[in-house]
Amino acid sequence: MSALTLASPESAGMSRAAFDRIEDHLKSRYIDAGRFPGTQLVVYRRGKLVHSAVQGFADLERKAAMKDDTIFRIYSMTKPITSIAFMMLVEEGRVALDEPVHRYIPEWKNLGVFQAGIAPAFLTRPPSRPMLIVDLLRHTSGLTYGFQQRSNVDAAYREMKIGEVEKAGTLQSMIEELAKIPLEFSPGEAWNYSVSTDVIGYLIGMISGKPFEQFLKERIFEPLEMKDTDFFVPAGKAHRFAACYSASPQGAMTFHASERKGGLTLQDDPATSPFLSPPSFISGGGGLCSTAADYLTFCRALLNGGELSAVRLVGPKTLALMTSNHLPGGRTLPEMSRSLFSEATYHGIGFGLGFSVTLDPALTLIPGSAGEYAWGGAATTSFWIDAAEELVAIFMTQVLPSTAYPIRRELRTMIYAAITDSNL
Missing domain, CATH: 3.40.710.10 (DD-peptidase/beta-lactamase superfamily)
Known part of the structure; x- marks a missing residue:
């Protein structure tokens, strides 16, 4: 994470021992067990990068280690970026x-x-x-x-x-x-x-x-110096591109997999991936590749009310609107959803303009704060932002589908358990 210096967890009211437990959990339960090839976890609190760790492999076939600058398919974590971009046009009175x-x-x-x-x-x-x-x-x-x-x-x-x-x-x-x-x-x-x-x-x-991709580049990626975020991975960065795997999932969301490798099946080889060339279909719903560092930059801008380093994406009132529950009648996802698949657990969760929104942590049965907002991607990438605790968490791996394992629930529980000095 070259843009930020790693600070001690204790300096931001968090526990180093708790983060050690999280990394041990990821290694024993997921990496050593053959469920994930490798992981990257980044936690930012009170203006400080308090945890940044990588484990395992970005590419099992080539034994390429996971690194801080590994590039991931973030799939539906593209959606919040697209939604912010659209609200920029709303703020300008154009729609x-x-x-x-x-x-x-x-x-x-x-x-x-x-x-x-x-x-x-x-x-x-x-x-x-x-x-x-x-x-x-x-x-x-x-x-x-x-x-x-x-x-x-x-x-x-x-x-x-x-x-x-x-x-x-x-x-x-x-x-x-x-x-x-x-x-x-x-x-x-x-x-x-x-x-x-x-x-x-x-x-x-x-x-x-x-063009949509040009708008994102000019209005978000270049101003924020998100240099590794795009709809394809250029040749000069291909060596940093992770492989994507399938967990041989059961249920509604299935993916074609070409080659079995232990508990994981290679789904998209980074050496031959379609993400290596510019696509004709520019997907605002799931087309971006990015790094944990770039996505943290985006999240920091949101945590800071829509602005980072004198670059303003949207105003704080617009962001407040986006992270309010917009489901009709103030209802929650279980009351409204017809989906067999979503990137969010349902109970106690509403939906805003591009993000899921926690309405009542007691109903989720997971520690958290009312008003925190989040989303994830199909290959098990995820993030959440908790303004009350001044907290951002980003998790990266490349395993389809995101519902294969309860990793998001586990990480939320364990990261909130790492807080020793709550703002609430």
Whole structure:
């Protein structure tokens, strides 16, 4: 972590012994047991980097060690970055959250809600109201992901390869294909993890008048000096790119794996990965690669009210809006969700504009603070930000799917246990 000097945990009210226990836990339970190839854990509190540790391998086949500057596929940890980028345009008065999406995507104006049938012969009904911009940011749009595998609409997404990070096609072709498929439900009636954030990326490009990836580079990555965050890994950095593995998962979210290796199956070889070249489909929902150091820079800006080192992304009131629960009626994810898969545990959790939001730690049965916000990626990367405790935690590995092991719950419990001087 070259940008920050490692401070003692005690200087920020945390326990070195507790962090040693966490690293021992990761080594014995996950790395030595063959569940994870390697891990990286970064904890930042009260303006100090108090823990930064790597263990194991970034690439088992080549015995390449995990390092501080290893580059990871962060998948859905792309979503908070895309959401922040969109809110920059909202702050500039160029778009509003309560506008109908069809104002910007006219071909979606007559999208119906699924009733019966299979593609292309769907029976639909009109939605009870139009899809709004806010529905895209909070996943109440009626869109879905093909990997949910719960409906005929999901099946149509899979058939058309909609929202797949490594697919051919473009954001424009995704928008055109989605115009042919009905919504899962009327906007605002339910929460469903979906390609909504990819649509937000499309809208950023349309409203800003420049390619989505260029907007991110000019407005976020370059100002914050996030030099290792992009939609592909250039040749000069390929030696730092981690391999991605599958845990041979059971359940709804499955991934093709090409080669079994002990308890892990190689899913994406960094020497031949599609992430080594610029994609045609720029996925605001899951396309970025990054490092723990870069993502910490982004999180520090959020923890600091939207600004870091004189670079302001959004204002503190905008960030407060984004990290409030936006589920209709103040409901929680268990009350609203139709997803068979999500990057968040449900109880006591709401959803804001690009983040899950903890409403009541007692209901989560995990230590934490009301108002903390978080998300994760499909390959088991994750982060959370707790403004009350001035805390950021980032965990990196590369194992699909993120639901294979309860690592997020364990890390939250153990990292909060490391706090010796609480702000509450």
